Amino acid sequence: MKLSVILAPYDSGHYQSGFGQGPEALVAGGLVDALTLAGHDVTVEDIGQVGDAQEREIATGFAVCRAVGNKVGNAIDHDRFPIVLAGNCLTAAGAVAGEVADSIIWFDQHGDINTPDTSSFGFLDGMALSTVLGLCWRPMAKTIRGFRPVDPSRCLLVDARDLDPDERKLLDTLPVMRADCVNAAEKAGKLNAGGAKRTHLHLDLDVHNPDFLQVNRYAAPGGPSPEQLREAVCSIGRSVPVTGVTVSAYDPAFDPKGEVPPVTGYLLVDLVAALERI
Template sequence: MKLSVILAPYDSGHYHSGFGQGPEALVAGGLVEALTLAGHEVVVEDIGHVGDMQAREIATGFAVCQAVGAKVGGAIDDDRFPIVLTGNCLTAAGAVAGEVADSIIWFDQHGDINTPETSSGGFLDGMALSTVLGLCWKPMAKTIRGFRPIDPARCLLVDARDLDPEERKFLDSLPVIRAQCADAANKAGKLNASGAKRTHLHLDLDVHNPDLLQVNRYATPGGPNPEQLRETVCSIARSIPITGVTVSAYDPAFDPQGEVPPVTGHLLVDLVAALERI
């Protein structure tokens, strides 16, 4: 398969800082080599510097989305499957735009479903899924070329176990499909039933059980082990029309033994193999 690995090395408006160091660490950890050895043709692209020198979280975050959307759209035009490695979950909005996705599967220990009205801390990435679903930051999302919000009824949220009280209340009012990792593949069938044709897959690596794989500073008990996540994602990929992937939230500072890159490489190699079997 022809693949485009797109690097968006930003965290909260800062280039190559915190989670923004994750994309290059995954590549340095052998991701491209693993995909190439599996028989794929891989092109690596970096969005480079975007936004302005002030590194404003909101402005730069959406500038990253704009750049990623253009890269993903170019990959699709070149018949390449896009894999976006990014610091922040918000970047998925750019990938969704580039893929013209009409549905989304969101693996994350957090809901990312806050809005400015429900958020107690104002963390932009905690509003990432709400932005993708058109529930907040609408004027900013419109700056992403081709962006169309996804109907909340065409969203599957998997293993979101760390929710703010107001966020939980808001989520309960939405038709978002919710699942644990163990039943996510079965519930993904509801997307097909809804008529979804182009599904974006978002993998926040902190969905993993932190006792088994620590990917960043967030550590909420529970979650799947790497094998469980990999098996679930591959099962979904064999039954749902996945058009692209974002992988987010890896901070190498919390992985001194370098355990995350090979786990992620294994996951993506098996995912692409599952896509090829469709």
């Protein structure tokens, strides 16, 4: 398969800092080599520095989305499957736009479904899924070329076990589907039944159980092992029309043994193999 690996090395508006060091660390740790050895034609692109010199979180965060959206759209125009390695989850909004995705599967230990009205921390990335679903930051999201919010009924949120109280209340009012990793593939089939044709797959690596793999400073108990996540993702890849992937939230400072890159490489190799079987 022809693949385009797109690096978006930003964390809260800061270039190559914190989570923003994750994309390059994944590549240096062998992720691209693993895909190439599996027989795929892989290109690697970095969006470079975007936004302004002040590195304002909101302005730069959406500048990253715009750059990623353009790269993803160009990859698809050249028949390449896009894999975005991102610092922040908000970047998925750009990937969704570039893919013209009409549905989304969101693996994350957090809900990322706060809004400015519900967030007590003001953390933009905690509003990432809400942005994708058109619940907040609408004027900024409109600056991403081709962005159309995903209907909440075409969203599957997987293993979100660390939710703010207001996130729980909001989710109770929305038709977002919920699943644990073990039944994610079964629930994902309902997207097909609902008419979904182009599904974006978002993988926040902190969905992993930290007893098996810690990817950043935010570690809530529970969650899948790497093998369980890989099995769920591959089952989804064999049954759902996945048009692209974002991988986010790896901070190499919390992975002193360099365990995360090879695990992520194995996951993506198996996922692409599953997609090829469709």
